[in-house]
Amino acid sequence: MSRPAIFGHRGAAGTAPENTHAAFRQAFADGADGIELDARCCASGEAVVIHDETINRSSNGAGRVDALSLAALRAFDFGGWRGSEFAGERIPTLEEVFDRLPAGKLINVEIKSNHLRSHGEEPAVARLIARFGLHDRCLVSSFNPLALWRIERRDPRIALACLYQPQSPWYLRRLPTSRLLRLAALHPHHALVTPARVAAAHRRGLRVITWTVNDEPDFRRVVACGVDGIVTDYPARLLAWLGD
Numbered sequence: 001m002s003r004p005a006i007f008g009h010r011g012a013a014g015t016a017p018e019n020t021h022a023a024f025r026q027a028f029a030d031g032a033d034g035i036e037l038d039a040r041c042c043a044s045g046e047a048v049v050i051h052d053e054t055i056n057r058s059s060n061g062a063g064r065v066d067a068l069s070l071a072a073l074r075a076f077d078f079g080g081w082r083g084s085e086f087a088g089e090r091i092p093t094l095e096e097v098f099d100r101l102p103a104g105k106l107i108n109v110e111i112k113s114n115h116l117r118s119h120g121e122e123p124a125v126a127r128l129i130a131r132f133g134l135h136d137r138c139l140v141s142s143f144n145p146l147a148l149w150r151i152e153r154r155d156p157r158i159a160l161a162c163l164y165q166p167q168s169p170w171y172l173r174r175l176p177t178s179r180l181l182r183l184a185a186l187h188p189h190h191a192l193v194t195p196a197r198v199a200a201a202h203r204r205g206l207r208v209i210t211w212t213v214n215d216e217p218d219f220r221r222v223v224a225c226g227v228d229g230i231v232t233d234y235p236a237r238l239l240a241w242l243g244d
Helices: 021-029 094-100 121-132 145-154 170-177 195-203 216-225 235-242
Strands: 005-009 034-041 047-049 106-111 138-142 159-164 185-188 207-210 229-232
Touching (some): 005 106, 005 235, 021 094, 034 094, 034 121, 047 094, 047 121, 094 106, 121 138, 121 145, 138 185, 145 159, 195 216, 216 229
Parallel strands (some): 005 034, 106 138, 138 159, 159 185, 207 229
16 A cells, blocks of 8 residues: 555544444545554453443443443443434444454554453453454554553464553653564554654564544644554545545
8 A cells, every 4th residue: 555544543533423333434434444443341241342441421321331231331322422313323342343344444453451450351352353354454552561462472463553652651652662562563643753763663664553643734744754554533534635
């Protein structure tokens, strides 16, 4: 691919309720090459697609995801807050998203974990990637290096990416230049992208996929730096700037 791959951030989160089937459908309708989403485990053990530790912001309910079963989570509306046309959207499971992934499209699963010990996300994600045969189309990322390490131990075929941002602790900002993990890609916040850093990553055989780029000046800058992928809330907008 001569241009950077465009990933819809939590789907097309700029125009649809984030991390819902509606947002994923919109991202692909917009022409995105792939989607980025967040995964964590609920109380009954399923990997569900949601960013926050609680459902308070993105639904009409309240409570911690890890304290609610999938059946309990399904009782809430995860789309109506964005508009009446999205009313009735239910929280997706990662299994459902994998099952509906269009042929040839990419997916970036961010494991939401701040814990030293696993809460079940890594085995759940690894099992589903193997079950759906997505090793060549799925990238697993996290801000938590232990989550990436646990994924690698589960299935070394899974491509891993380290997420980091200017506010990350120093040891996480150093991780991308270390050899502690078998990384396939780096996922820096766009403010950290420079031509020199992208070139250094490429010399190590690493892809650089940056986030979350929504404005034309930032988009033009990271493209000029030579990034391999861009995560955005507005896939159609970036593809229009690219001329696609």
